Amino acid sequence: MSTDKQFYKEHPTFHVAVDSIIFGFDQGELKLLIHKRKFEPAKGEWSLFGGFVQQGESLDEAANRVLFELTGLEKIYMEELQSYGEADRDPAGRVISVAYYALIPAKEFIEAGNSKYGATWVSVKDLPPMIMDHGVMVKKGLRRLKRRAASQPIGFELLPGEFTMPQLQSLYEAIYQEELDKRNFRKKILAMDVLIKLDRKDKSSSRKGAFLYRFDQKKYKKLVNGGYNFTI
Amino acid sequence: MSTDKQFYKEHPTFHVAVDSIIFGFDQGELKLLIHKRKFEPAKGEWSLFGGFVQQGESLDEAANRVLFELTGLEKIYMEELQSYGEADRDPAGRVISVAYYALIPAKEFIEAGNSKYGATWVSVKDLPPMIMDHGVMVKKGLRRLKRRAASQPIGFELLPGEFTMPQLQSLYEAIYQEELDKRNFRKKILAMDVLIKLDRKDKSSSRKGAFLYRFDQKKYKKLVNGGYNFTI
DNA sequence: TCAAAAGTGTTCAAGATACACCCATGA
DNA sequence: TCATGGGTGTATCTTGAACACTTTTGA
Numbered sequence: 001m002s003t004d005k006q007f008y009k010e011h012p013t014f015h016v017a018v019d020s021i022i023f024g025f026d027q028g029e030l031k032l033l034i035h036k037r038k039f040e041p042a043k044g045e046w047s048l049f050g051g052f053v054q055q056g057e058s059l060d061e062a063a064n065r066v067l068f069e070l071t072g073l074e075k076i077y078m079e080e081l082q083s084y085g086e087a088d089r090d091p092a093g094r095v096i097s098v099a100y101y102a103l104i105p106a107k108e109f110i111e112a113g114n115s116k117y118g119a120t121w122v123s124v125k126d127l128p129p130m131i132m133d134h135g136v137m138v139k140k141g142l143r144r145l146k147r148r149a150a151s152q153p154i155g156f157e158l159l160p161g162e163f164t165m166p167q168l169q170s171l172y173e174a175i176y177q178e179e180l181d182k183r184n185f186r187k188k189i190l191a192m193d194v195l196i197k198l199d200r201k202d203k204s205s206s207r208k209g210a211f212l213y214r215f216d217q218k219k220y221k222k223l224v225n226g227g228y229n230f231t232i
Numbered sequence: 233m234s235t236d237k238q239f240y241k242e243h244p245t246f247h248v249a250v251d252s253i254i255f256g257f258d259q260g261e262l263k264l265l266i267h268k269r270k271f272e273p274a275k276g277e278w279s280l281f282g283g284f285v286q287q288g289e290s291l292d293e294a295a296n297r298v299l300f301e302l303t304g305l306e307k308i309y310m311e312e313l314q315s316y317g318e319a320d321r322d323p324a325g326r327v328i329s330v331a332y333y334a335l336i337p338a339k340e341f342i343e344a345g346n347s348k349y350g351a352t353w354v355s356v357k358d359l360p361p362m363i364m365d366h367g368v369m370v371k372k373g374l375r376r377l378k379r380r381a382a383s384q385p386i387g388f389e390l391l392p393g394e395f396t397m398p399q400l401q402s403l404y405e406a407i408y409q410e411e412l413d414k415r416n417f418r419k420k421i422l423a424m425d426v427l428i429k430l431d432r433k434d435k436s437s438s439r440k441g442a443f444l445y446r447f448d449q450k451k452y453k454k455l456v457n458g459g460y461n462f463t464i
Numbered sequence: 465t466c467a468a469a470a471g472t473g474t475t476c477a478a479g480a481t482a483c484a485c486c487c488a489t490g491a
Numbered sequence: 492t493c494a495t496g497g498g499t500g501t502a503t504c505t506t507g508a509a510c511a512c513t514t515t516t517g518a
Contacts, residue, residue, distance in 0.1 A: 007271055008247055008284075008324065008325050008327070011247055011284035011285075011286070012247075012284075012285075012286060012287045013245035013246055013247055013248075014245055014246060014248050014285070015240055015243055015244075015245055016245075016246050016248065016317075016328055039239060052240075052243035052244075053243075053244075053246070053317070053328075054243070054244060055244045055319075055326075056319050057319060058317045058318045058319055059315055059316075059317030059328065060317070062317075080314060080315060082312055083291055083312060083315050083330050084291075085248075085285070085290045085291030085292070085294075085330070086290045087287075087288050087289060087290055092240065093240050094287075095240070096248055096285075096291065096328075098315050098317070164497090165497080165498085166496075166497070181481075181482075181483085182497085182498085182499095183482095183483085183498085183499070183500080184480075184481065184482085186498080186499085187480095187500095188479095188480090201497095203489090203490095205495095205496075205497095206488090206489080206495060206496040206497065207488070207489035207490045207491080207494090207495065207496075207497095208487070208488040208489050208490095208495080208496060208497050208498085209488080209489080209496095209497080210496080210497055210498090211497085211498090396470090397470080397471085398469075398470070413508075413509075413510080414470085414471085414472095415471085415472070415473080415509095415510085416507075416508070416509085418471080418472085419473095420507090433470095435516090435517095437469075438468065438469040438470065438515090438516085439467090439468070439469075439470095439515070439516040439517045439518080440468080440469060440470050440471085440514070440515040440516055440517095441469090441470080441515080441516080442469080442470060442471090443470085443471090
């Protein structure tokens, strides 16, 4: 075993960071959580939330830790997006960064934006310039979100546990950046038979009120095991 | 700037490796290029081809270098798949690995398999156990290939520049692991209008001979820019 | 002449799209 | 009573799936 370590030792080591593309949904808009960088270089410029991987910590663990330190949120939907390893991507030294994207439920939306880290939600339709390759990461994250949302029920991660049809539709419209026909949308979603309709209404956005639904995780898993394919 | 380096310095560094899932297509079968590991631990067990990232070298460059050193091939289709960063994934020490998948054209198939590194092509339908998390990587690579092949014309990367319809269909059957109807397959492919039919035939597999086609890269790019979506 | 692979069209079913009006409610 | 957003059904078109026979040619 000592010979192997010998072997590995010939090779260089690198700082490894995780950067998170954190999406939220509010006011009918898809938003991204960013902050102003606290140290040089590029101090004061917009940046994703990131941090260095520590000893004994996996990449996933590092990503979850960084998100937790920032927002206090745990058990958030997170998925690796892509690694960024250009030798000169960080002017302050070589850092290999693994980008993750995360979906924050609407319920937790406000608090996350009010954290002590100066986090700010910005609309994905109007993104400011960001440091280094963070803009590239976000673009890639958006593309991935679009594709994933069409083929897997991850949209629900961006909504509260109980939501209305108009809310759900508005979310998909924000992700796809296009308007959908509400009759066809309902038909499609309900045909998949993964929603539970509650007998309560949400009256916060209309006098009539809209029925609340819940996503049926168990039913969904059964369908998937039976070879079912979620598609919107 | 020295303060930043100071800042980075507080954080640990890691060995970073690339591991390549190398697919080839031959005899109607989708195959994977692997070799027997040359050093402890797990010496002599099946392993993907990998290597450590070097100073001044990006991840993509490292992946291409490793593939070149192994097969002598350049300009091969390669794409990052996923990073693997469990703290204990390598028993000989902490290594963060970035998995890539590569598609080797049929033409280069044989030479790659005959390299001095003892490379061996194995059918993806009958994979041997592999070291560490390499089996997991391959599974993920296969899933990705399936999805990509359905939505982007990457299948052509696995064929020679000129190919016949039966060959192309056989490739898709190998990727999807299911049989396709040849009339429907032709209809779909030809309807996309990205193939150039040549007036020559390949007679190596039948007396009648099958017409050769080429993939029309330019036409495809135009279609994509026009919002077209490749789908098989 | 015949074996073996290449090539070709049509029918049917399902899913996607387009589209317009009534309902419930609080102010 | 009326303004606002929620809710519903049908007709048409497009797309995918199923399916069988003829052609070419070298041995």
